Amino acid sequence: MRVGDWRLIFTIRTEERIIEIVAVRPRGEAYRRL
Known part of the structure; x- marks a missing residue:
């Protein structure tokens, strides 16, 4: 896994x-309340 993939997963x-x-x-x- 690349750092970019980890960042994408974290963002999602x-x-x-x-x-x-x-x-x-x-x-x-x-x-x-109902």
């Missing part, structure tokens, strides 16, 4: 985590 995982926090958490709180 970080983006997925950000999307998860932004998209899933507000939905979960909205469902709890």
Whole structure:
């Protein structure tokens, strides 16, 4: 594995985590309020 590949994987995982926090958490709180 090259350094560039590791950086790409790290970037993708970080983006997925950000999307998860932004998209899933507000939905979960909205469902709890209902």
